[in-house]
Amino acid sequence: MKVGDLVKFETVKSWKCDSSDIGVIVAELPPEGILNAAVSVLWASGELVERVPHRILEVISESR
Numbered sequence: 001m002k003v004g005d006l007v008k009f010e011t012v013k014s015w016k017c018d019s020s021d022i023g024v025i026v027a028e029l030p031p032e033g034i035l036n037a038a039v040s041v042l043w044a045s046g047e048l049v050e051r052v053p054h055r056i057l058e059v060i061s062e063s064r
Helices: none
Strands: 006-012 018-029 038-043 048-053 058-061
Touching: 018 048
Parallel strands: none
Antiparallel strands: 006 018, 006 058, 018 038, 038 048
16 A cells, blocks of 8 residues: 555445445554554545554555
8 A cells, every 4th residue: 555545445334334445545654652653644525634553444446
């Protein structure tokens, strides 16, 4: 994962309803103390979230 990649986060809220969010990685964050390396994601909703772990994201489209 790198800056500019288009990513997706999916969650299953219940067996009837699931949702997914699409966003762009805007920064790579190094490990801090006991925290693993993470990324900052600008979601399609306009929300900027810092320290999103790689393991919960799926790359949809890689940047060049």
